[in-house]
Amino acid sequence: MSRLTAAFDGESAHAAAAAALESIDDAVVDVESIDRGRRKQTALARFANRGPVVVQVCAERTWLRTEAALLSAVRRRTFVPVPPVLAAGAHDGVAYMLTAYVAGDDLHEAFVSIGEGARRDLARWFGAALARLHEAFRFDEHGRLELSDGTLTSDGRDWGPWFRDYGRRAIDRLPPAFDPLRDDLRAVVAAESDGESDARLFPWDFRPGNALVAGDSVTAVVDWEAPLAAAPALSVAKSEYLVADWYVADPEPLRQAFREGYADVRPLPAVRPAHRIAAIAESAVDSGGEVTNPRYPPVGRSDAIAFHRDALAAVMTDT
Incomplete structure (x- = not known):
C-alpha cells in the first residue's frame, strides 16, 4: 500500500488501485505516477516476474466504465491500436481500470x-x-x-x-x-x-x-x-x-x-x-x-x- 500511497492521492484511490492490482498474480515492485489529465489518476505498476500494467482510478464511475467498454470495442472493430483492458470495476465507489502497458x-x-x-x-x-x-x-x-x-x-x-x-x-x-x-x-x-x-x-x-x-x-x-x-x-x-x-x-x-x-x-x-x-x-x-x-x-x-x-x-x- 505504501507504493500506492506515493502514486495515488486519497485513501479511496489507494484502495481502488489495490483492488485493480489484485487481478495480477505477481508481486508489485514499483508504482510510478503518470500525469494523464485532471479527471483521473494514472500510474504504471511494475512486477517481479511479468510486464508492467497501467492502473487508472476515477471518482466518476461511469467515465472509466465507458472508457473500458470503448477500448475493447475499438480493438475489435478497427485497426486503431489501443491498450488491452485487463480488468475494470469499482471499489468503494471509486472506479478502476487496468490495461496492459504499451511501449512507445x-x-x-x-x-x-x-x-x-x-x-x-x-x-x-x-x-x-x-x-x-x-x-x-x-x-x-x-x-x-x-x-x-x-x-x-x-x-x-x-x-x-x-x-x-x-x-x-x-x-x-x-x-x-x-x-x-x-x-x-x-x-x-x-x-x-x-x-x-x-x-x-x-x-x-x-x-x-x-x-x-x-x-x-x-x-x-x-x-x-x-x-x-x-x-x-x-x-x-x-x-x-x-x-x-x-x-x-x-x-x-x-x-x-x-x-x-x-x-x-x-x-x-x-x-x-x-x-x-x-x-x-x-x-x-x-x-x-x-x-x-x-x-x-x-x-x-x-x-x-x-x-x-x-x-x-x-x-x-x-x-
Missing part, C-alpha cells in the same frame, strides 16, 4: 523532430484512423456516450440543440482576451441548423499528444475518456486542428495529408465554419479552465492566446 515514445514530443515526410504520413494515419472510427461507431443521437446494458449509447440529443450548447459553452469558457470575437463566434454557432442527423463516435482528444510511437508507427492511442457522439464534421475539425495546426508554422501540408487519409476510408464530410469555431474554442481551454499551449516545446500563455485567437479570427474572415 510520446508523439507529442517527437512530432516536431521527425522528418516532414514522416510527419505527413502520421497526419494521414490520423485521418484514416478517425474515418475508421466513424465507420465503426454509429449512434442514434448525439451527446455523451454511456454504457447501458453492455451497449454504448448516447444520451439522446438532437444535433442542433446539442451542438449549439456545445459550441456556446466552449466560447463562453474563453478568457477575456477573446471578447472582441466572442459575439461573432456565438452568432455563427447559433446559426447552425438542426438538419444534421449522422451521429458517429467523437473521440474529442484524438491527437499526437495522446499517441505513442515506435519509429514512424503508432503503437497505441490512449486517453479515450468521456467520449461523445457527434456529426463527423466536428470530429474532423477538432482532430485536424490538433494534428496539423498545433505543431507547425505551415499546417497546410499536414491538413491535406489528414484529409487524404480520411478520404481513403470514407467520404470527407463538409466542415462548416461553425464546426471549426466550436472545435478551436473547445481546444483552447482545458478541463481546468486553463488556456492550452500549442507547439512543442509549448509556448507561453500569451503566445497560446494569440495562437487560438488568430485561428478563430481566420475562420471568421473566411466566413
